[in-house]
Amino acid sequence: MRLSHRELHYLLALCLSLETVLKLLVFYYSCKMKTYPEDLPTLSVVLIFMNEALSIILRAITSIINRTPAHLLKEIILVDDYNDLKEPLETHIKNYNAKHPELLKIIRHQKRQGLTQARISGWEASAADVVAILDAHIEVNMAWAEPILSRLKEDRTVIISPVFDNIRFDDFELLQYSVAADGFDWALWCLYEPLPAEWYTLKDETAPVRSPSIMGIIAADRKFLGEIGVLDSGMHIYGGENVELGLRAWQCGGKVEVLPCSRIAHLERAHKPYLPDLSIAVKRNALRVAEVWMDEYKYMVYFAWNLPIENPGIDFGDVSSRKDLRKKLNCKGFDWYIKNIYPNLIFLPNIVGYGTMKNTLKEDICIDQGPVPGNTPIMYPCHAYSPQHIFYHSTGEMYVGGLHGRQNAGDRCLADPGNGDLPVLEKCDIAMNKGLNLHWDFKQGSAVINRGTKRCLEVTADNPVSYRLVMQTCTGQRWNIQHTVKDWGKAKDLEQKAQH
C-alpha cells in the first residue's frame, strides 16, 4: 500500500498525539502501576468527628473498608468530640462489626475537648503498627494505604501527609488537587509550597515529597509518634497544632513527607464548626509553638500577629512539659530548621516598629494598603487588621499591609516615586531593582522623611472628613507606630546571628 503525502501527514500526527496520550496515561498510572510488598505494617485509622452528618461518617468508614487491604486494616477508631449521633451510629457500628469482627471502635468525649485532644485520644486507643489520624468528612481513594505503610516500613521516623483532593459539599464532585508541599507563614497559618527542585530531578511522580510541615491529616508509626510526643495537648481547638508537629518532627530527628500516591478526598465544609472567631485559639496556639520551638525567631510570630513582644495579653498556658520534651529528645534549634528545612521563610531581624500607624493630627484613621489590586496606600478608619499592619526596619524600609516574610510571596515596601503627590507600594525586591526611593527616616512621634527625595509622608484634609495620604514638602507632621521593639541591642544580636 502506498500512502499519499497527505495520508502520511495524518499518520504522523496520529502517532504524535498517541504518544502524548501514552505519556499522560503513564503519568496517570504511575501510582497505580506501583507494587508494594505483601507484608506491610498493620494500620489503625482514627476518624475524628463533631457535629457531622451520619451519612458522611458512613461514607468515610465504607471507603476505608473497601479501599484498604483487609489483612492490613486492624481497626477504625471513631472519636466523638461530643456529638449527638448516639443510637444510629451504635447500630451501624454493630452492623459493620457483625461483618468485620472488632473492626470498629468508638471513643466518646464526655465534653467537647477540641480537635487536638480528639486526635490524641484516637492515638491512645490505637494498637496497630501505623496510625492514620483523619477527619471523618473524608473518603479515601484507591490504594491510599499501601504507599503509607511501605514508606513507614522503610523509615519509621517519617510523619506522612497524604495528598488532599476536594469533595464539593453541594454536589459531591471530586476535584483533584495537584501535589504540593505543606508550609506555613510567620502567623503559622498553613499554606501550600511549590514542590522542591530536588523532587523534580528524581523524575518520579510517585516519589515522596519532603515537606517543611504538615496539614490536618497525618499518618505515622504509632510508637514513633508517641516517642516524639504525639501532639501538644495544651493546644485549644485547632490551628498551630500541625505546624507544631512539623517542627517537632524535623527538629527532633524525624521527617515530614507528602506521598503523591496516597490520596484522600476531603469534604469541604459549608460552615466551620467550633467557634465563630477562632483567632483567639489560633494566636494562643501559635504562641505556644513559638515559645517552645522557635527560639529567638519566635518574635516573628509576634510581629505577624501584631502582638507586643512583652505582655502580649494572651495566656498561652503552661509550656514547661513541652520544653522538657524538647530537652529530653535533644532536639535541634529553629535556626537549623529554617536553614536546612525551610529556607523559603525569611527572617527579618531588623524590625524596630510594627503595627498600625497614626498621624497625631487625626488618630482614628490609620495608614492602610488601600484597594487590592492597586498600589496606592491610603488613610482609612483604623481596624488594625493586616491591611493596616506596618513594619518599620532599622534599614529604613517600611512594609505596608501585613508580613509575608517568604521568598516566594514578597512583602510590599512604601516608596516615594519622587513625582506627583502620592506614595506607592511596590514589592520590595522590585522596588529595590527599580531603584525606587524606599528608605525612610522615622522615630516614634516624629516625621516620616524619605531619605532619597527628602519629602515627607503626611496627610492633607481635602475637607474636614476626608484625609489623604500624600508625599509633600515636610510641614512637621508627626507619626506614631503601635509597637516599638525596645531592646535594640537584642535586635543587633539577632542580626549577627542571621548573618551566620
Ligand SMILES: [Mn+2]
Ligand atoms: Mn476537615
